[in-house]
Amino acid sequence: MSKKRVITTAAGCPVADNQNSMTAGARGPVLMQDVYLMEKMAHFNRERVPERVVHAKGAGAYGTFTVTGDISNYTCAKLFSQVGNQCETFTRFSTVAGELGSADTVRDPRGFATKFYTEEGNWDLVGNNTPVFFIRDPLKFSDFIHSQKRHPVTGLRDAAMQWDFWSLSPESLHQVTWLFGDRGIPATLRHMDGFGSHTFSLWNDKGERYWVKWHLKTQQGIQCLSAEEAEKVAGEDPDYHRQELHHAIERGECPKWSVKVQIMPEKDAETYAINPFDLTKVWSQKDYPLIEVGELEMNRNPQNHFAEVEQAAFEPGNLPPGFGASPDKMLQARLLSYPDAHRYRIGINYAALDVNKPRCPVHSYHKDGQARFDGNGGDQVVYQPNSFSGPVDDERYKEPPLQIDGDADRYDHWVDNEDYYSQAGDLFRLMNADAQQRLIDNLVGAMKDVPHAIQVRQIGHFHKADSAYGERVAQGLGIRMDEVKSAA
Numbered sequence: 001m002s003k004k005r006v007i008t009t010a011a012g013c014p015v016a017d018n019q020n021s022m023t024a025g026a027r028g029p030v031l032m033q034d035v036y037l038m039e040k041m042a043h044f045n046r047e048r049v050p051e052r053v054v055h056a057k058g059a060g061a062y063g064t065f066t067v068t069g070d071i072s073n074y075t076c077a078k079l080f081s082q083v084g085n086q087c088e089t090f091t092r093f094s095t096v097a098g099e100l101g102s103a104d105t106v107r108d109p110r111g112f113a114t115k116f117y118t119e120e121g122n123w124d125l126v127g128n129n130t131p132v133f134f135i136r137d138p139l140k141f142s143d144f145i146h147s148q149k150r151h152p153v154t155g156l157r158d159a160a161m162q163w164d165f166w167s168l169s170p171e172s173l174h175q176v177t178w179l180f181g182d183r184g185i186p187a188t189l190r191h192m193d194g195f196g197s198h199t200f201s202l203w204n205d206k207g208e209r210y211w212v213k214w215h216l217k218t219q220q221g222i223q224c225l226s227a228e229e230a231e232k233v234a235g236e237d238p239d240y241h242r243q244e245l246h247h248a249i250e251r252g253e254c255p256k257w258s259v260k261v262q263i264m265p266e267k268d269a270e271t272y273a274i275n276p277f278d279l280t281k282v283w284s285q286k287d288y289p290l291i292e293v294g295e296l297e298m299n300r301n302p303q304n305h306f307a308e309v310e311q312a313a314f315e316p317g318n319l320p321p322g323f324g325a326s327p328d329k330m331l332q333a334r335l336l337s338y339p340d341a342h343r344y345r346i347g348i349n350y351a352a353l354d355v356n357k358p359r360c361p362v363h364s365y366h367k368d369g370q371a372r373f374d375g376n377g378g379d380q381v382v383y384q385p386n387s388f389s390g391p392v393d394d395e396r397y398k399e400p401p402l403q404i405d406g407d408a409d410r411y412d413h414w415v416d417n418e419d420y421y422s423q424a425g426d427l428f429r430l431m432n433a434d435a436q437q438r439l440i441d442n443l444v445g446a447m448k449d450v451p452h453a454i455q456v457r458q459i460g461h462f463h464k465a466d467s468a469y470g471e472r473v474a475q476g477l478g479i480r481m482d483e484v485k486s487a488a
Helices: 035-045 138-148 159-167 170-180 227-236 240-250 266-270 305-310 329-346 422-430 433-447 452-465 467-477 481-487
Strands: 058-067 086-095 110-118 121-128 200-203 209-218 256-265 291-300
Touching: 058 110, 058 240, 058 305, 086 291, 138 159, 138 329, 159 170, 159 433, 159 452, 170 422, 170 433, 170 452, 209 266, 227 240, 227 433, 240 291, 256 266, 422 452, 433 452, 433 467, 452 467, 452 481, 467 481
Parallel strands: none
Antiparallel strands: 058 086, 058 291, 086 110, 110 121, 200 209, 209 256, 256 291
16 A cells, blocks of 8 residues: 655645634634635635636647658758658647537537647647638727627627628628538537648748648548537537547547648739638639648647646747748737737746647746746846857848838728628538538528528628528528618
8 A cells, every 4th residue: 555645735834634624613713824724715716717718618639740741842940851750749629719618519610729849949830620710800809709709788699799790791701601511510629620721931941931821631531510419419418529539549549630731932922813811711722732741640638638738828929940920910910919818818937838838948038927837047147148158049040031012001901802702602612402501501590580680781791602592591581682682
């Protein structure tokens, strides 16, 4: 029999009684001098860090990324310097709008964020299971999320708020079509694709930049749940997706994704048919075919959900040499908003937590701060320039300059590119008859209690994408198309 371990306070002092508070007499009030009681209560009150405003509920797993295709002519990143290179990864899946206790099988985009622990620092690919998003100007992000959250009066999710925002934001139509189609509810986290969604960049040792779209294609095949199946699962097991991923890895059924890229030469962006930095659009694969570059396998479950899944902090600005951002307005805002959220939610030293810590040496002049739990740099010099051999910058890692053209102004993103409909219509027409009918049924079910004027306005957008698209939703809601056309 192993020796018993004695409970201690956080300071390591042994605890004599973990069952009874210290009181003035058997019935008397609790004494403030019961410091162990105070410690337990204070810690309990702080056990839950603020949940993420978006992507609150998630599941995660460690894995391995292996380079299978040569793109060394596009990037100087050491990870892609040769086929066969590997690095450890951690991936977190999540729903976007739901709170921490929400059901896994709701209709919602899924976050798909992977941290690659490369030898030159962490590379975070922070995307979704859809290649597009609802908006393209970050100034509207908080408004969009507010419309998807809870009504300030009732405290309930409100379809009128959701559809009011979408119907007044026609650029959302492409993502709405994705969301209410079959892929809006994946059967499991293993049976869905992932996308970087934004346009990112790669740059090589010649100083040449390329724009890039990242795709992660599931090797398990796409599988989805119908609205009826999802509702049943939510009632029986609201944590189904989280449980299914964990159990699959425990059984040795480790999921894999083929990682692919679309690559656009920097100059092509100036003349491409669409704005290649518009998050509501996709690039044609006829113009820029998919190139396979690697394989992502998830093969190890976390040992502690809070420490590893909840404290995992991803940020699209984690870009080792050879990786870069782009003028994508939504991405530019996320470069700030993600680390800012982490500093608020889990503290200034979040990057030193084990799940976030790079697997390569870290040298910086960041010091102190709440919950500094390492050696805080010891006796190392805390400023630069210095005469004491402190770390220095190195211009070899400088990214090529980005040419910027135009006057600083607030440009109307609803005028810049008025084609909100072509790609949504293309997506509708790609669906077979059964998939189209499920899309229509899902939309009608979601919009049936929305105010009439909002229904009419939204149907107008469906009709502009494809006449049959709009007419069938109108028919399902009992609305005449002449009213829709008149309103338009």
